[in-house]
Every structure is written in C-alpha cells, then in structure tokens.
Amino acid sequence: MKFEFLAQRLFNTPLAIHPGKAEVIMAALSDRLGLSQISRNSVRMMDDEDKYGFAEPGSNNRVGYDLVGGVAIIPVCGTLVQKLGTLRPFSGMSGYDGIRQNFLTAIADPNVKAIMLDIDSPGGEVSGCFDLVDTIYKSRGTKPIWSVLNESAFSAAYAIASAADRIYVPRTGGVGSIGVIWMHMDWSKALTSAGYKVTFITFGECKADGHPEIPLSGEALERFQKDIDQMGELFVSTVARNRNISAKVVRNTQAATYMGAAGVNLGLADGVLAPDAAFRALLAEIN
Numbered sequence: 001m002k003f004e005f006l007a008q009r010l011f012n013t014p015l016a017i018h019p020g021k022a023e024v025i026m027a028a029l030s031d032r033l034g035l036s037q038i039s040r041n042s043v044r045m046m047d048d049e050d051k052y053g054f055a056e057p058g059s060n061n062r063v064g065y066d067l068v069g070g071v072a073i074i075p076v077c078g079t080l081v082q083k084l085g086t087l088r089p090f091s092g093m094s095g096y097d098g099i100r101q102n103f104l105t106a107i108a109d110p111n112v113k114a115i116m117l118d119i120d121s122p123g124g125e126v127s128g129c130f131d132l133v134d135t136i137y138k139s140r141g142t143k144p145i146w147s148v149l150n151e152s153a154f155s156a157a158y159a160i161a162s163a164a165d166r167i168y169v170p171r172t173g174g175v176g177s178i179g180v181i182w183m184h185m186d187w188s189k190a191l192t193s194a195g196y197k198v199t200f201i202t203f204g205e206c207k208a209d210g211h212p213e214i215p216l217s218g219e220a221l222e223r224f225q226k227d228i229d230q231m232g233e234l235f236v237s238t239v240a241r242n243r244n245i246s247a248k249v250v251r252n253t254q255a256a257t258y259m260g261a262a263g264v265n266l267g268l269a270d271g272v273l274a275p276d277a278a279f280r281a282l283l284a285e286i287n
Contacts, residue, residue, distance in 0.1 A: 063105055064098055065087075065105075067111065070112065070287070071112070071282060072112045080094055080129070081125050082125050082127045096128040096131075113286045116146050116282060120152060121156075129156045133162070146167075148168050149275070153167075153169075153175055154176060154177035163242050168278035170274050174258060176255070178236065178253055182227075185212040187212045187213055188212075188214055191213060239268075244267075
C-alpha cells in the first residue's frame with residue numbers, strides 16, 4: 001500500500017475522529033514514508049476476507065457478527081472508513097460497508113432477537129457515516145438496538161452509537177467529540193528545499209485548491225471552512241435527533257469528550273455499565 005493512498009485517506013478530507021487518534025495516525029504514516037507496500041501475506045489475507053458471500057437474510061453463514069443468546073453482536077472497532085471490504089474489523093479498521101451489511105442481515109434474520117453494537121473506536125471518515133447512522137436510526141422499533149461501549153465511542157463512532165435505542169458506557173469509557181476536522185498538509189517549503197518546483201496547469205481557478213504542494217489560500221480556507229461547518233451542523237442535528245436532546249446542548253459540547261457518568265449527565269448516554277453487565281441487561285430484556 002503506497003503512502004500516497006494512505007495520505008489521501010487522511011489529508012484534505014473531512015474526518016470525524018478524535019484529534020489524538022489523528023495525531024497518532026499522522027505520526028505512523030510519517031514513519032512509513034520509505035515503504036512502498038504492505039506485505040504480500042497481508043494482501044492475501046485481505047483478499048481472502050474480501051468476499052461478502054451474500055445470501056438470503058437468515059441463511060448466510062458467513063456473517064460478520066456473533067449470535068449469542070439471540071443477540072447479534074456487531075463489532076464497530078478501530079478507525080472507521082467508508083469502504084473496507086470486510087464484514088469484520090481488519091488491521092485496526094472497520095468499514096461502514098461491513099457494518100451496514102451486518103446490521104441489515106441481523107435485522108432480517110429471524111434468529112436475531114436484538115442487536116448489540118460493540119463499539120470501541122475514535123471515529124474516522126465522514127463519508128458514508130451519516131448514511132449508515134440514518135439506516136440504523138430508521139430501524140428503531142424493529143428489534144432492540146443497543147450500543148455497548150467497550151470502551152469508548154468518539155466522533156463518527158459516537159454518531160453510530162447515538163442511532164441505537166440505548167447507549168451504555170463503562171465508568172472509564174468515553175463519549176463525545178461531536179465535531180469534524182480537516183487537515184491540510186503544506187509540503188511547498190519542503191519541496192522547495194529539496195529542489196523541486198511543482199506547477200499546476202488547470203482549468204478552473206479552484207481546481208488545485210487543497211493540494212499539499214501549494215500553500216492553502218485564504219479563499220480556499222474560507223470555502224473549506226463552510227463545508228466543515230455544514231458537516232458539523234449535520235453531526236449536531238443528527239445527535240440531537242437520535243438522543244432527543246436540544247441541538248444547543250450538543251453544539252455547546254464544542255467537540256469535547258466525556259468520561260462515564262459525565263456523558264450520561266449530558267444525555268449522551270443512558271447509563272454507566274461494564275460491557276458484560278450491559279450485555280446481560282439486554283439478554284434479560286429480550287428473554
């Protein structure tokens with residue numbers, strides 16, 4: 001996997017991710033500037049898991065969740081991306097595509113009495129997130145849907161968690177980071193120091209805006225800020241709808257994170273429970 005592909009998923013694209021995780025990813029990518037691809041074994045492993053094996057709901061034995069006591073446990077773990085191509089988390093990531101397929105399969109499966117979103121994620125890409133959130137939200141009332149945090153749900157992961165009927169967070173877990181971040185990497189000085197000069201030949205004055213080879217102009221920054229503000233307001237209104245709290249309360253969090261009971265007090269979660277205790281409570285409700 002080339003660095004350029006990884007950088008494309010991180011820079012110059014809106015992210016709903018905890019800032020600390022974004023910094024870790026940036027540092028990891030910087031360390032890998034000299035690597036051109038991942039190992040052949042990893043590629044083969046992804047190829048092996050890159051088959052959904054679609055079948056009629058209820059008859060698909062290759063689902064990406066565990067069925068325990070009538071509860072479909074759907075993992076939402078690691079960094080979240082729009083398209084991963086696997087039904088289960090892989091290499092520290094979960095795909096909205098896999099989560100959606102698991103969720104829709106579980107909703108249609110007569111053997112599934114309830115759905116538990118098993119969440120431990122700092123968030124990830126904005127692209128695809130809110131469509132998945134709406135899919136989950138619109139399925140409320142079909143079967144009980146609980147988000148059980150093991151241990152935290154931040155940013156895009158919290159958006160997903162909020163779509164469920166209930167959210168339970170452990171005392172040392174966290175919720176929040178309801179915001180959007182966009183990072184522009186300016187390589188222009190580094191390229192100049194290395195003796196490189198990049199010339200863009202474009203049709204359209206804005207065509208090269210955001211490219212790392214040139215500084216970000218004030219006009220481009222203003223335009224991108226409007227996009228981020230629009231996405232942020234979508235995040236706020238979605239959480240307010242899902243949690244039945246005012247948009248003002250959500251907006252006033254200013255993308256802060258809240259541990260355990262603090263998140264419950266704000267209405268961002270329903271209770272403080274360890275993951276196993278929350279699972280037992282769900283089993284008791286359906287049996």
